Amino acid sequence: MAVRVYNTLTREKEDFVPLHGRRVSMFVCGLTPQDVTHLGHAKTYIMFDVVARFLRHKGYHVFYLQNVTDIEDRIIKKMRETGRDWKEIVAANFASYLDVMGTLGCDSVDVYAYATDYVPEIRDQIRGLLDKGYAYVSEDGSVYYDTTKFKDWGKLSGQKVEEHIAGARIEVDEKKRDPADFALWKAQKPGEPAWDSPWGKGRPGWHIEDTAITIQHFGPQYDLHGGGIELAFPHHEAELAQAEAFTGVTPFVKYWMHPGMLMIRGEEMHKSLGNFWAVSDALARWPPEVLRFFFLNAHYRSPLDFSPEGLDEASRSYGRLRETLRSVEAERRRASTEGKGDADLRGATRRALEAFDAAMSDDFNTREALAAVFDYAREVNRAIGLGAGRGALDEVAGAFDAFGDVLGLFARGETGVALTEGLVDLLVGLREDARKRKDFATADRIREALGALGIALEDGRDGARWKRR
Numbered sequence: 001m002a003v004r005v006y007n008t009l010t011r012e013k014e015d016f017v018p019l020h021g022r023r024v025s026m027f028v029c030g031l032t033p034q035d036v037t038h039l040g041h042a043k044t045y046i047m048f049d050v051v052a053r054f055l056r057h058k059g060y061h062v063f064y065l066q067n068v069t070d071i072e073d074r075i076i077k078k079m080r081e082t083g084r085d086w087k088e089i090v091a092a093n094f095a096s097y098l099d100v101m102g103t104l105g106c107d108s109v110d111v112y113a114y115a116t117d118y119v120p121e122i123r124d125q126i127r128g129l130l131d132k133g134y135a136y137v138s139e140d141g142s143v144y145y146d147t148t149k150f151k152d153w154g155k156l157s158g159q160k161v162e163e164h165i166a167g168a169r170i171e172v173d174e175k176k177r178d179p180a181d182f183a184l185w186k187a188q189k190p191g192e193p194a195w196d197s198p199w200g201k202g203r204p205g206w207h208i209e210d211t212a213i214t215i216q217h218f219g220p221q222y223d224l225h226g227g228g229i230e231l232a233f234p235h236h237e238a239e240l241a242q243a244e245a246f247t248g249v250t251p252f253v254k255y256w257m258h259p260g261m262l263m264i265r266g267e268e269m270h271k272s273l274g275n276f277w278a279v280s281d282a283l284a285r286w287p288p289e290v291l292r293f294f295f296l297n298a299h300y301r302s303p304l305d306f307s308p309e310g311l312d313e314a315s316r317s318y319g320r321l322r323e324t325l326r327s328v329e330a331e332r333r334r335a336s337t338e339g340k341g342d343a344d345l346r347g348a349t350r351r352a353l354e355a356f357d358a359a360m361s362d363d364f365n366t367r368e369a370l371a372a373v374f375d376y377a378r379e380v381n382r383a384i385g386l387g388a389g390r391g392a393l394d395e396v397a398g399a400f401d402a403f404g405d406v407l408g409l410f411a412r413g414e415t416g417v418a419l420t421e422g423l424v425d426l427l428v429g430l431r432e433d434a435r436k437r438k439d440f441a442t443a444d445r446i447r448e449a450l451g452a453l454g455i456a457l458e459d460g461r462d463g464a465r466w467k468r469r
């Protein structure tokens with residue numbers, strides 16, 4: 001099925017047709033490593049990980065580029081607050097970001113590009129914008145983009161001037177000619193890191209870091225630009241204005257994707273509100289797959305409300321799918337080649353793969369895709385009850401592998417939930433051995449210990465089965 005994408009630029013779902021055949025150039029606004037990685041980051045980056053995975057699954061050759069905003073106002077602020085060097089702040093926070101993303105299974109980025117590695121390209125773009133009359137130099141040696149010169153200013157976000165929008169980072173600066181203008185180059189203030197430029201020592205503005213990086217890697221046009229909805233204005237509007245004015249090529253980006261914000265019990269997440277959740281805090285309470293499931297079991301464009309109860313609920317729902325997957329594994333080991341109801345099960349597998357593909361092709365609707373997986377799991381459980389054969393169950397396992405490749409769920413390896421399940425299987429096996437030896441004291445001890453952890457055992461003719469209570 002052809003992929004359709006909701007494009008913020010046109011406010012419509014459009015057929016996804018890359019600029020160059022099956023090659024897809026994809027850029028997502030990356031981290032400003034000034035603090036720990038929080039759940040808002042997790043929501044955005046898990047979603048774009050799934051976008052890249054799904055496009056690859058559909059046979060596209062995706063180059064996924066993410067920037068690292070290693071110099072920006074918030075890093076300077078952190079430097080002043082902590083007395084630490086900016087490079088140290090960036091290195092520590094970015095290392096923990098990579099660690100957390102790895103744990104969450106976000107492994108689809110090809111290149112992380114550090115803004116400060118692109119200062120020559122940034123200077124070239126600023127010079128180009130000045131030459132074409134889209135920028136001006138202020139008395140102190142800062143350079144500003146003149147938004148009144150760009151006729152399409154506001155076309156992406158539908159917004160032209162600073163209004164309050166949730167989470168937006170707005171610059172206040174009295175040296176601008178127009179309130180909507182923004183800095184391309186910021187003259188050095190005492191104690192700030194700085195680079196040389198024809199306008200004096202200074203540092204790049206936030207927005208031009210991204211266009212320098214993408215034009216260097218992708219040229220004047222690319223396929224897909226993502227970032228949280230709070231970045232649409234002014235950040236992405238400014239990127240578009242810079243790039244299209246600098247290269248003269250339109251559109252700069254073919255498809256713009258903006259996931260909705262993460263809310264904490266209906267409020268924006270802020271340290272000052274005391275509702276801040278670092279990803280590491282969440283990972284101490286829930287396995288990474290449960291976090292992924294929580295974010296993917298919602299539509300990416302909607303705001304998503306987080307609460308510990310919501311995560312516990314997600315943990316139970318995801319547990320049901322894992323339970324099905326586990327009984328598939330167990331049945332495959334004991335089932336005979338053919339079984340009752342194999343034809344029905346094979347039909348259900350085919351329909352589930354189609355429904356999953358249709359949901360994902362419809363603007364990456366992970367919520368619908370998971371709904372299809374839940375429907376399918378019910379049919380699989382029924383088929384197992386009837387006694388399904390190994391061949392049909394192998395196809396079920398294959399279908400879950402396909403869902404898992406795209407969503408980053410249902411791991412059968414040694415990570416997270418799979419590890420826990422493997423350990424429970426091992427204990428149940430040891431208990432079986434103890435029973436066979438008539439060592440009932442050990443067998444009972446294992447049963448009680450598992451019971452205390454919420455695992456119920458059921459002894460049957462062909463061995464024990466376990467279930468989460």
Ligand SMILES: [Zn+2]
Nearest residue numbers: 029030210235
């Ligand atoms: Zn950006």
